[in-house]
Structures are given as structure tokens and as C-alpha cells.
Amino acid sequence: MEETKQTTPTAPKKVRRVGRFAFALLLIAAGVLLLIQQFVPHFDLLSIAKFAPVLLIVLGIEMLVYSARSDVQLKFDWLSLVGCAFILCVVGGASVIPLFWGYVSPAREYAQSHYQSMLQNQFYTALTADPELKAKVRNLQVYVDFNHTSSGDYTLEEVDDVYVYVELPENGYPDAVSFASDCRSIAQFCRQAGIPADRFDFTSDDNTSNGNSFSLNFLASFSDGLSDEQLAQRVSSYYSYDDTSYTSKADRDNAAKADLREQVLQEYEDAHEGEYPGDEYLNQEVENRFNALFPAAPEAPAAPATPESAA
Template sequence: MDEIKTNPPVENTTVEPPKKVRRVGTMAFAILLIAGGVLLLAQQFMPKANLLAVLKFSPAILIVLGIEVLVYSAKPDVKLKFDWLGVLGCAFILVVIGTASLMPQAWRWLGGADRNAENRIEQQVVDSMYQELSADPELKAKITSMYASASFNHTDMENVDYTLEPGDTLMLHLNFCQDSAGNELEFAANCAAIVKAARDAGWNFTTMNFATEEDTGGVYDTYRAEFSAAFADGLTTEQLAKRVQKGYYYNYSQYDTEADRDNAIKYDLRDKIAERYADEHDGTYPDENYLIEETDRQFAVLYGSAEIATPESAA
């Protein structure tokens, strides 16, 4: 009996079409490229534009990426794939925009436009102060140096005129010659006259620093005072004199008190007297009483008004 051959059943196979690959990040990168170019171009025509404020909306890029994921994942024939180059491109564009927005402030911080404007104001202050003091030649002649220091503390980028505003710093530094110092009262009177001149010139200084010119050689006194125009307003010369600080100098050194300086002077005089006496007396040095009296006498002649008789011999 012949065998009956049957064909195996044919499986019903269907070939699925390939899924389309969609790169998440490409659209966001394209949008950011357009927006970044528009912003950078706008800044060239609108210097007041603050790109830092625009960067606050940079999280919107995440929203765009999320929308891309939702749209493509809803399609069964789409295969998602992140475009890492596009994501990195978005980050790069944000860095470029951020750098461009910081350039004006960096220029100011590094001494650009702000420093130039501050220099202009400082020179204007000095010129106007000297002009105001022309009405008092005697006071003007007492000044050996004067300079101002201005500093913009505000961060308002809209202030493109670079003018002083409330909160900014404006300081005056002024030195008087030594001969005009006199005493604390005379120094305070000179300071008060400068305060009045500053007010008449229209300057409201944050701080005013006054000092007498320092000459590190020899023996001399220095005076210093620091206060604002508002503080000095209405105070008498005697009241201002209480804010004057006195310094004592001798031979390139500063001493806290006049007594300390006098002791240093007498110490040097004592050594000179002893050496001179020994030279005149075949190497014999004077006794203590002679040194004390002769030191006091020479000190009074050089720095005081008292006259002390010279000891005739070393007892």
C-alpha cells in the first residue's frame, strides 16, 4: 500500500515593517540654536538687554525634551533614541549665552567701563574741590595732596551713564602740610573748612580722611581724622578735635605717646653725650648724674623751651 505524502502546514508569518528611529534632543537643539542666535543678535542692537534674566527660563529645554519623549513614545512605529550630541549642544549653547551675558559685568569687574567712569568722577571731584577752595587761598595753600576714590556698589545694568547713586562709595583723602598742623584744634578747624567746601561743591562723601604730611626723618607730630560730612555737620571745632588722632614720630619710627618718643630721643642723646665725653677725657666716661643732667639740658635746647645749666664736671 502506497504511503500518502502530506505537506507540512505552512506557518502564517507576517513581516513587521521596521520602526522609525526618532532622536530625542534634536528638536530642542534646533529651537535653542534659533533662540540663542536671536538673543545674541538682539544684544548687539540693545545693550541694555539682560541675557541673565533670559537664562532663568533655561529649564524650558527640559520641557521640550519631555514633550519629544511623550509624542514619540505614543507612536508604536517609532523607536526612541536620545541624541546625546544634541543634548550636549544644548548645554554648549547655554554656556555661550551665559558667557555673553556675563561679559559686560566681567568688563566692569576687571576695571573696564566701571573703572573708567570711577576715574572720571574722581578727577571731577578733585578739580571741583580745588576750584571751590580758590575762594580761600590760605586754606588751599595748606594742602599738599588730595585725591578721591569712587566705587559703584549698585548692580543695576540699566545705569549705563555710570553716575553715583545711593549706596555707592565716594571717599576724600587729603593731606595738610606739617607747618599748618599746629595742634588738634587748628587741625580740626582746617578739616571743618574742607567739609564746608565739599558741601558747597555739592559732594556728599561717604568718608573724609584727613592727615598731615608724613616726613619719616626727624622729630614731628602727625594728626589724623576720619569722619563723614554728615557727622561733621553742626559740630564745633572743639567737638571735632576729639576725633583727631595724634601720632609721634622720631627717626623713622612711630610711638604711641609723646613720653615714649621723648625717652627714645633721650636714649640716643645719652649715647652721643657719653661718647663725646669719653673722646674729650681720654676714654673716661661720665657718671650717671652728669649723663642725666646733660641729656635733659640738650633735650630742652633741641625740643623744649627750658634752659638747664650745663654741668661743669662729672662728679
């Protein structure tokens, strides 16, 4: 007699779609945050949006809870996951818009321009204490760059950048040391004026084909404790003649005198049927033309004698 085996039918597993709970939670959170942004002044949505990875934690918790149950079959709700990604993009975009507007806002440009003009006036006022030095300044610009946009409050703060650019006389310095000395003095006046400069850029560019050019840039605290000679080591020097630049004054002078010598010799020979002018005339004429091309720059005034040096 055959025995009939009876099998107990198993109950079908419940299908749980992972992502629905996270999507619903994200919808609520996004709506609340966007509403707060509209009605709460200076609300920083970007700092809240940085916690977006919490959504991954919520999804992981869903998977752990449902996978622990033997009567549940897990499936990903891809529509909910796509919805989560879309909501994150919306919230992220809404948090970045105020930041972007802070950089392009006309109010930002106006505030920077206002501070630049105000600081330049302070600087010129401070230089009035040394009229001779002030007269050497051909151009002075103070540039302000806001690094903060929080609260849309465009006031000069410690985190903002302030640069000072100064143009000094062309061919106005005999050497790099005298140029560095004036740069140091101007930087000191800037500090006395209460201008929070972060960096200085000095230049004595020569816009002609023959002349001397110096440039120097340093952070505000760099010159502290250095002598003029030490600061001059950072100066970039350029000596030009006939649109050719030389890094050494001696090289420039030798090249210029050699060229002038050829010119004088050729002119004299053409005017005197090939006759040699003589060394004395040739050297004197070359020296005269050289001095006309490169007039001597004023020497830096000597430092006043101190009681110690007088002794």
C-alpha cells in the same frame, strides 16, 4: 488533543529622544537674541540669559509628555543635550562681552579721569573761601569708580563711588583734636561744593624719622552730629623718633629726651676729660636739642566768641 496557544504580537514601542525639542527651541531663541543684540542699541542680553534654567523646564515637560504614553520608549539625545550646553555657553559669552568691555573700555577710563579732574577743581574752588585752610592742603585727590556699565553711558550716577583723599602738613598739628577739626572743615567744604563723596581719607604722614603723624577716615555722613573731640577718637596717631614709632606722644618724648641726655652727657665728658656737665647745663641742652628735633606745631585758632559764651 493538544490546544495550540496563539499570542498576539505586540507593536514595537516608538522611540522618542528627549532633548531634540529643547535643542531646536534653544537654537531659535539664541539666533533671535543674538540678532537683536546686533541691531538694537543697548539691548541687555545678560538679563535675558538669566532665564536659561527654563531649558530644564522644557526638558522636564518633554519627559512628562512622553512618559505618559505606554507606546513610547524614552531615550536621552545626548548629542542634543551637548548642543544645548554649547549654545548656552555661546549666548552667555555674548552677554558678558559687553559687560567686560565696559570695564576695560578706554572711554570708561577717560570718563572717570574727566570727573576726577572736574571734582578736584570744584573742591579747590570751594576751599578758596578759607585761604588758611586751603594752604594746609598738600595734596587733594578725588577718585571716581563707576559701578554701572549699562548702555555704555559713562556719566556719574548715584550708584558710583567717589572717594576723597587729602594730605595735610607733616608735623602741622599739636594733637588729634586740631587735626580732626581741619578734617571736618574740609569735608564740609566738599559737601558745599556739591561733590557726592562717599568716603574721606585724611593723612598727615611724617616722612622723616622724627615727627607726628595722624590719619582719619570716615564715611561722608559719619562726622555729622559729632564734636571735634568725638571725631578725634577715630584719629590714628603716631609719634616717631629715630625711625621708631610710638602710639603715645609722652612715650616718644621720654624716649627722645633720654637718648638726647645720653648724647649730651657723652659729648661733654669726651670734651672735658670725663667731667660731669651739671644738671642745669644738661637739662637745658637736652631741651634745646629736643625743640630742634620737634618744633612746636602751631596751635589751633580759638573759636570766635558767641553772644552766649560772652555773656
